[in-house]
Amino acid sequence: MEDEGYQPGDPGYTFIGNSPSEKFSELAVLHRKEAGQLRERAHEAEAEGRAEEVKLLLDVAATRERRAEELEKAAQGEGDDPSVSEVREGEKEVLEAYVPPSMSFIRPEDLPPATVPMHMRPIPPGKVDLAWAWVKNWFKW
16 A cells, blocks of 8 residues: 555655745744834944943844844855854854863862771781680780
8 A cells, every 4th residue: 555645755644834035034033023113223322322231232133134134045045054153153153262170179188087887897806816816816916
């Protein structure tokens, strides 16, 4: 019995909803809208004399614009998936800033002395063992 809907190379599943290119273009529109809102807030902050806030808002708006351009390129099929490239860039930053773990907050002199747990210590000799050792000691001479 052969499946009528199956085509060679077909993964066997479909996603419900829009295609990835449509999703990327929708995200690009949202990023551009957010960049516009950030610029409006920057103009309001500039009118109130908050220079640092203006610079920050304009920087974030420029970042949103760049992200929108990446998403539009991905929607047109010219670039890779922007979320994947963003994750890869984040991995590079993490690997460059990696510091191996160390216990520098504990100094060796602050550690307690090493001891053997009670269940691993040898059993002390009993009276019979001590008497036997005393007798054996007489014959070593």
